[in-house]
């Protein structure tokens with residue numbers, strides 16, 4: 001089978017298509033034929049050795065796939081060859097193996113996929129859908145004014161819609177280009193703000209009657225984190241779930257005094273530690289049903305052949321994508 005191997009850290013060009021033996025499922029395992037693999041910003045950081053942990057080399061990136069059951073090992077009950085399945089590898093603490101034609105997994109981590117759901121949409125709802133869903137659970141937007149940064153990205157585009165469904169009073173979506181802002185307004189954002197403009201926080205204040213947003217979902221870092229904190233409402237909460245420019249922001253004495261005197265809080269968010277077998281199944285069930293009914297629109301921003309994984313990484317790093325980026329073998 002073919003897979004995309006990372007054998008040295010570097011730019012997108014270090015991702016190499018290789019031929020390797022197709023694995024055979026052992027006891028309790030299933031071999032899944034991959035139909036869609038999610039590409040995430042975390043993969044690009046791992047490729048460049050800029051992620052929180054250094055991947056072991058050589059490795060195959062990719063922690064979320066959807067496909068069909070190709071073969072079944074001994075001791076596996078109740079599964080059929082050909083069944084459609086989503087595989088949230090990350091939920092089992094597995095961050096590798098997805099950029100391949102087949103993936104060997106423990107049977108217990110498979111999630112059955114409804115026939116009405118495409119492999120592409122299912123994959124987009126794994127890391128990004130669950131992240132958006134759990135962000136709304138950790139910082140419930142009902143009745144609140146919310147600011148969603150990086151709103152046109154994979155997580156952001158789903159979060160805009162889920163925050164609206166959860167009853168947000170006003171959704172301010174921030175992104176870097178006018179086409180991204182058109183996109184997020186079409187998804188239901190009340191106001192679009194370009195945070196590359198120096199006056200962007202004035203626009204956020206204006207959209208909130210001068211008070212600032214009650215909740216900010218933040219993943220950009222650097223000046224955007226600092227500016228967001230400056231515009232947060234009294235008693236407000238900013239949840240930080242991404243760390244693209246983590247080096248260029250620090251909570252110093254002025255920021256901490258601001259938090260104290262304005263009764264604000266800043267919290268962190270990581271999806272994987274929040275997942276349990278029960279809420280994983282329930283969350284994906286909810287997301288799949290919303291997608292099938294058309295209440296949640298998944299945007300596939302690009303599908304690249306496995307051999308062009310480097311192009312998918314370049315697209316994400318160029319900051320030019322909207323919605324989910326995928327590979328298909």
Ligand SMILES: NC(=O)c1ccc[n+]([C@@H]2O[C@H](COP(=O)([O-])OP(=O)(O)OC[C@H]3O[C@@H](n4cnc5c(N)ncnc54)[C@H](OP(=O)(O)O)[C@@H]3O)[C@@H](O)[C@H]2O)c1
Nearest residue numbers: 041131150153154155156175176219241242269270271319
């Ligand atoms: N904590 C968790 O559990 C968790 C889970 C999933 C994702 N994440 C993180 O959440 C963030 C968003 O994820 P995503 O899947 O939505 O990513 P995505 O689809 O690639 O979107 C990321 C967005 O961030 C903005 N951005 C700002 N600076 C950027 C830069 N230097 N390079 C690339 N993009 C930049 C871009 O929008 P503009 O051009 O509009 O600024 C881009 O569309 C990422 O940092 C990801 O690692 C965290």
